[in-house]
Amino acid sequence: MTRILAIDTATEACSAALWQDGEVLSRYQVAPRGHTDLILPMVAELLAEGELALSDLDGLAFGRGPGSFTGVRITLGVAQGLAFGADLPLLGVSNLQALAQGAYRLCDARQVLSAIDARMGEIYVGGYALEQGVMVVREAEQVLAPGAFLAEAAHQHWASGVGSGFVTYGELTERVDHVCDALPYPEARDLLPQALLLWQSGQGVDAAEAQPVYLRDKVTWQKLPGR
Missing domain, CATH: 3.30.420.40 (ATPase, nucleotide binding domain)
Known part of the structure; x- marks a missing residue:
């Protein structure tokens, strides 16, 4: 059974989601200034609802950006803290x-x-x-x-x-x-499909190696090579 937790605070929305072999539990709240107060309680609620300990997880997905500088740093910091404590690979998703x-x-x-x-x-x-x-x-x-x-x-x-x-x-x-105006901000549950692919292909990274993506150093719109 694959179990992956996903968190995201990169935009005005704060969210967390838990994948257990196809079943998804999630929490989502738009709270531009409340991310630090909300994210860990969301994680605790999901783990309790899923009857899991952090150490039962296979990996931890996080919204790696782009988004607000502070929001991306909160996501990364929380993800690294949780991953260090439970020795989990981190899975960064755009x-x-x-x-x-x-x-x-x-x-x-x-x-x-x-x-x-x-x-x-x-x-x-x-x-x-x-x-x-x-x-x-x-x-x-x-x-x-x-x-x-x-x-x-x-x-x-x-x-x-x-x-x-x-x-x-x-x-x-x-x-x-x-x-699609039903979704102005990313939700953690939508990190999961890509995170699962990363985990299955062994592309998770150690907590210390996880990196944010800000994009501020890129200023032009470019097609990918070959597209």
């Missing part, structure tokens, strides 16, 4: 990918443009497509101004859009047919 996965779960979206409001007049953005039930990156994750994105991706179009970027910058809807 928050943009998690948004796309959530759009598939809630809106049956198969080709998705994820956009998170990055503040400072910018968005975190990435394009994804569904392969065997898991969202796979098709357009490299970037941070840039909405106007720059619209100009540089002028000839690209996606079936669906998701994320707070579409709420803040309505002009982004020019690049999608439909916005």
Whole structure:
């Protein structure tokens, strides 16, 4: 039986989820300033509901970013603390990918443009497509101004859009047919499909080696090689 815990505090939402061989338990709350008070109680509730100890888990997934600097650091710090104590591998999953996965779960979206409001007049953005039930990156994750994105991706179009970027910058809807507005922020449960693949392929890392992804050093929209 595979058991994976997932946590995320990278955006305004705070969430945790527990996978036990196909069954998912989850907690989710939008609380921009309450992440440090909420995340560990959420974890404790899920473990109690699943009748598990932390040491019973096979791995711990975390939203590695992009998102707010403080939020990503909280996620990583909590994940590292839990993993150190229970000797668990860490499984870092993109928050943009998690948004796309959530759009598939809630809106049956198969080709998705994820956009998170990055503040400072910018968005975190990435394009994804569904392969065997898991969202796979098709357009490299970037941070840039909405106007720059619209100009540089002028000839690209996606079936669906998701994320707070579409709420803040309505002009982004020019690049999608439909916005999955049920999901403005990533949820920890949507980290699980990719985390399971990472765990099954032995790609978990030691707590000390886990790294966040901020994207702030990348300023242009680029297609992946060969796409």
